Amino acid sequence: MANPQIEMLAKALEQSAKLVEDQLDAQMSKLNELDEDDMERLKERRLEALKKAHKQKQEWLSKGHGEYREISSEKDFFSEVKDTKNVVCHFYRSSTFRCKILDKHLTTLAKKHVETKFIKLNVEKAPFLTERLRIKTIPTLALLIDGKTKDYVVGFTDLGNTDEFPTEMLEWRLGCADVINYSGNLMEPPTVKQRSGTKFTKVEKKTIRGKAYDSDSDSGDD
Structure with a gap:
């Protein structure tokens, strides 16, 4: 006798796969409909974006x-x-x-x-x-x-x-803290396995103004 939960899961996965396939087909159709002028405009936009990014990087480097x-x-x-x-x-x-x-x-x-x-x-x-x-x-x-x-x-x-x-x-x-452009998952730290005896404090995105800290780690000189 088939398990109803397994059948429901299989059906849901099948529907999800079909949805992704339909979306890819739609995107491919749009690309196929582009004429040479459209492709040229896309190339120009891409080139302009690359030039802008390069200019911004050079400006950053000039500022140290x-x-x-x-x-x-x-x-x-x-x-x-x-x-x-x-x-x-x-x-x-x-x-x-x-x-x-x-x-x-x-x-x-x-x-x-x-x-x-x-x-x-x-x-x-x-x-x-x-x-x-x-x-x-x-x-x-x-x-x-x-x-x-x-x-x-x-x-x-x-x-x-x-x-x-x-x-x-x-x-x-x-x-x-939004001080760098981070491409990973901000909800979880990158290391899942913690060393024995270590403690991890989850950090929320926040704003701190003029906060005085008390810390048991490395306060003052070592």
């Missing part, structure tokens, strides 16, 4: 995007952020080991996401800015959009609470 750079002062911070849509700034201290871990990941992401400027600033050279942004844990990433601080990544809590998090985890976290 595409590489992870250290800036030397608070004054430099304000000039770097001015007229730049997306900025990730790593507030670090030379004696803090976890800052060096972030350096490695940020170097990789700066090359991949040229739409965002990646910079670092030594907190010992930026007392006013550190106080203004209420940065109390090192390392901290300040995530800025249109010149305003929208979010922070404080320590490694949002990255699985482990020093061995993959670059993709940090990339996902920055994507949650």
Whole structure:
């Protein structure tokens, strides 16, 4: 005797496959109906889009995007952020080991996401800015959009609470803040399996303004 649930599932899958097939047939029919002028216009639009994307990339590169750079002062911070849509700034201290871990990941992401400027600033050279942004844990990433601080990544809590998090985890976290163009699934982190004893804090897309943090991970010097 056939299982009714299996039959219903098979029928639903068949209908879904038929729908996809019909949609593909419709798209193929539209393509077949295009004449040479239509195809030429499509090529021109595609070429124009490529030219625009190339021009935008060159503009970003001219503003210091595409590489992870250290800036030397608070004054430099304000000039770097001015007229730049997306900025990730790593507030670090030379004696803090976890800052060096972030350096490695940020170097990789700066090359991949040229739409965002990646910079670092030594907190010992930026007392006013550190106080203004209420940065109390090192390392901290300040995530800025249109010149305003929208979010922070404080320590490694949002990255699985482990020093061995993959670059993709940090990339996902920055994507949650809309500070990079992230193409993956924002609803779940990229690593499904967590190491034994590690803790993962799910991050909601949010806006944080002037929040003071208490953290048990890497507060102050290591």
